[in-house]
Amino acid sequence: MIFDRAFKKILTLSSKAVTNMINGLFSTNYDPDTATISYHWTEHQADSTLKATLADTILILNNKDAYHMEAQITEDQEIIFRVFSYGYGYADVNKEAIPADDTAHPNFVLHFPNPCIIFLGDVSSKVPDKYNLQLDFGDQKIYTYTVPTVKLADISAQELNNRKMVILIPFHLLKLRKLMAKNRSHDTICSLKKLVETDILGSIETNQQLGNITPSDAHQLISLTKKLYSYLYETYTESEEVHDMIDQSLELESDELVLKMQALEEKLKELNIKTAEVDAANAKLESTQAKLNSTQAELDSAQAKLSDAESEITRLKKELEQAKR
Template sequence: MDEEKHNKELLKEQVKGNENKDKVKLDIVLKYLFSTSEKVLIKLLNGVFNENFNVDEVKISVSNNEFVDSDLNIIRGDVFFNMLNQDDSKVNYHIEFQTKNDNTMVIRMFEYGFNKGKEDLNTNNQNKNTQDDMKTIYFPRQRVIFFEENREIEDILKLRIIFSDNQKIIYTVPVMKYWEYTDEELIEKKMYPLLPLQLFNLRKELDKAQRKNDINRIKELSLQARGIASKIAKESQELLQENEILHQDFHKMLLAIQNLIEYLNRNYFKDERIEEEVITMTKTLYDPEVEKKGIEKGIEKGIEKGMEKAIGLMLKKGMDAETIAETLEVSLDEVNKVKNRKQ
């Protein structure tokens, strides 16, 4: 009996370990999707926070997400960004990813926000331009993105804070309910990196089918996953062709699709063919784009070399730089660069 009990405990730990691995895997995919190019990230933040930043007028950078609490423990938020305007003013943004409902989420958001504000107060001296000497902590603009549908999740997380003198404040964090967005709506709001997560919307139905041991339903959802993966990949390719995303963004989105299919297959489908099909499909879409990019670069280099040769020959014949620039419809700087190299 003791041995049987021990084996059950081991199995329980193994299952728990696998669940943790899956959570880590999803976290990695999410953070990976938030490491896309600068212009794509700015558009994404515009969509998530209802902002209207011009990609040519601001700079975005990932900022520190680790803080030390009063017990010297490390607390980690998901992603923090700095948005720097042309006038050097800065706005902080903070996004947390949450798969399931969590009643402690608002408290953790307050901790993250307070620590980020305290960090900026210490490092940037944000109050140097104020009229008084009162220290001020600026919380970042915050959002929690919930991915798994749950009726109990409110549109805004709220926390009432009451001080000893009965002063009260209500701290709030808006919520984005991912499951309410279709792929078309994500594209319309330019939240492109979130497109692959459409696959994650299947998880709730898959959990239900798995609990009922409904094999036919799982097969139906497997076919649905194939369809979603193909549609999202092709939509991503169209965004690339429209210059809405870069090649590096396209590659990351395709890899995210592959990883999410792998996650769903390992946990629900148990069908090796689906992973092979999706990998083949994404490779078929990606490889021609890489080849096309290489051809375009080759053409550009060829044109550049041909122009340099023409300028060189005209210089050799004794033509002046202004005449060459006018004849070839190039800038005077380009002619002078070739001229300087020849000397």
């Protein structure tokens, strides 16, 4: 179950990281900076046994396009039926009614999500590049439901980076599981160390620097690497050095996050100070403006009184002249 939980964990990383992975898996071109992701967690009935299944790996991008990613550790000939069942459950919940011109009853459309099976571990060449399921509708037609497969162990770290699918990189730890169980030689331990240090931790750091994942994504991926490593190799005392290396990387990543948080807090303080200064300046300006308005009102009043006085003087002069006559 640890691999199932780990896979579900990576699907809840930042929308940027998950969108990049979907683009890499399905050859799509969603904008990772603007794409929105929602999750289909709805429980539905999967088969005639009425056993409830949870389709919790179906993601909806931009409230429109659905993608179903099913993770596997080992080969499973029955997985095509499970993927179809999950897909049908999603389509049934989200069926679309289209008005028909010639009848009062609408036509319904079932929109299946785009499926993909990801084999996280090292599987044999017998696993096909795609699974096909024949759907026989009797006299109507036979349709083929196709689900492509991705064999993660066959994809190099460099290719994962090129396709911006780095959030899958912690599962590369499975590459050496069988070899470690058979032969824990010095060369094998060196290979494990290189796998962790260069392929996994190095890829996470590089993708963070490139902006393909967020700092929080990077921290969670390193933490996930540590958990998977502990599960797979902790019983091997020869690998303690590699375990310590992951711990140190996690500590460094935590320290970096703390420093970034402190830097942001300092910037926030500076911004608050500047905002307070601007507010004080605005308040002073408003006060000055109020005084100017008051002075202008007094000036207008004095001007009015002066005009009245001038009018009165003019009137009195006229009366005086008339009196002299």
